[in-house]
Amino acid sequence: MGMGSKMEGPSTPAIRRDPYEVLSVSRDSTDQEIKTxxxxxALKYHPDKNASNPEASELFKEVAYSYSILSDPEKRRQYDSAGFEALDADSMDMEIDLSNLGTVNTMFAALFSKLGVPIKTTISANVLEEALNGTVTVRPLPIGSSVSGKVEKQCAHFFGVTINEHQAESGIVVRVTSTAQSKFKLLYxxxxxxxGYGLALQEDSEKTGKVTSAGMYFLHFQVYRMDSTVNALAMAKDPEGAFFKxxxxxxxCEVSELKPGTHIFAVYGDNFFKTxxxxxEAVCAKSYEDTTQKLKDIEAQILRKRNELRQFEAEYRKALAxxxxxxxxxxxxKQSVDELLKQRDGIHSSFTIVKSTNISGSGSNLSNGSSSKINGDESPGEDGGSDGKDKSGKKKWFNLNLRGSDKKLI
Structure with missing residues (x-):
């Protein structure tokens, strides 16, 4: 197999190790073996758990990168046939992205998710590891009952919801609320x-009225989650656009029904400082048939409205432009009208015998003698004679402040 060229451009490590070798799996391993x-x-080298060991994050990237090749059937096939050469450039981008720890966590959780859905998360690696190892305490949460508790930040309380055939057919809803408006995540x-247990779904608590809540609805039809991060980004950039977003x-939601059996949910403490x-609570949708129908109707209305808004946004933007x-x-x-009128006034005011005015009003005596002051004061004035006259004579005509009331021309 062609492992000839190991150089892959500036953003990537100079020496690439064979992904099979990195993950210690054989070439004929199944998808499940590769994932395990x-x-x-990934847990061993996760940056959360290796704060003091900078090499771990490099190893973590290598592991995640190798997995990104072997978990994608097309990339795996390309790699098997012609090594790294065969992989196109955009499959290399992941490495650059992973340098940022936030992305590491998102990426990590996405790969962690059993369904392969991209879960945006910062759930601590310890919680995920304990779940995977099956070393968590699971309390029963019978259908039709509720349990209250307080969970420490970055910890999780696990609950087992056991459902029979009928309940599975009717549909199940699991909801968490906090009257203290705590931040939390509901995990499935x-x-x-x-x-062990692999993280499959996650809902972040949202504030609605005086409580924060999160819910998962397994009702045999497509239900939707509201991801408000889309909106938060839009809000910051463009408050008007935020409405359209x-x-x-x-x-x-990726899962619309549960099979009979026991299902594991967890409440994860998302507050930074406090529990x-x-x-x-877990309820069977059988006794909520009207409510279930209402949910279906309202989400259909929202999707229709979303399409209307997409069209309206284009219209609105056009009108705005x-x-x-x-x-x-x-x-x-407005500027050009002001300018024209100003010029007109200037022209009007240049029809005058008095070519300049003295701002101080102390009778400047003009040399052409064609204008005389009413008070007959013939002294040169306080200007200091001709010097003052020359200055005012140099004024441009449009700067003259001719106020008719000050000068009475004979």
Whole structure:
């Protein structure tokens, strides 16, 4: 297999190790074996757990990078046939992205998720590791009941919801609320082949009225989550545009039904400084048929509205641009009218025998003698004679401040 060239451009390590070697798996490993190997190594080298060891983050990147090749059937096939040469440049971008720790966590969780859905998260590696190893305490949460608790920051309380055939068919809802308006995440884990639990879904608490809440709705039809981060970014850039983005955050949930059996949910404390108080409840949708129908209807309305808004935004932007155009023109037109009238006044005022005025009003005596002052004062005035006259004579005509009331011409 072609491992000839190991150089791959400035952003990537000079020496690339074979991804199979990095993950310690054989060439004929199954997807599941590759994923399990990846998870073990990713947890081992995760930057969260290796603050004092800078090499760990390099190893973590290498592990994540190797996994990104072997977990993608197309990239794996290309690599198997012709080594790194065969991989196109954009598959290399991941390395650059991973240099930023926030992305590491997002990337990490996305690869961690059993469904391969991109989970945006900063859930601590310890919680994920304990779940994967199955070393967490799971409390039962019977359908139709609620449990209240307080969870420390960056810790999680796990709950097992057991459902039978009928309940699974009717649909299940798991909701968490906090009257203390704590920040938390509701997590859903799927049973892993090795007996642990892999993170599959996550909902961040949202503030609604006087509580914060998060819910997961497994109702056999497509339900949606509202990802408000889309909106937060828009808000900052363009408050008006934020309105148009508000419904863009509505994203389809990846899981719409649960099979009979026990399902693992967790409440994760997301507050920075204090514990999160919460109440978690699990209900069967059977007794909420009207509510379920309402949810289906309202989400359909929101999706229709979202399409309307997309069209309206284009219209609105066009009108806004036109408005900008006319207000700019308004400003220009106003300036040009002011200028024309000013010039007209200037021309009017140059029809005069008095070619200049003395601002101090102390009777400047003009040399041409064709104007005489009413008070007949013939002294040179306080100006100091001709010097003052020359200065005022040099004034441009449009700067003259001719006020008719001051000068009475004979």
């Amino acid at each position: 190997a990846y998870r073990k190594l 884990f799927e049973q892993d082949a090795n007996g 508000r419904l863009e955050g509505l994203q389809p 999160a108080s919460y109440t978690i 036109r408005y900008q155009e006319v207000t700019d023109r308004y400003t220009k037109e």
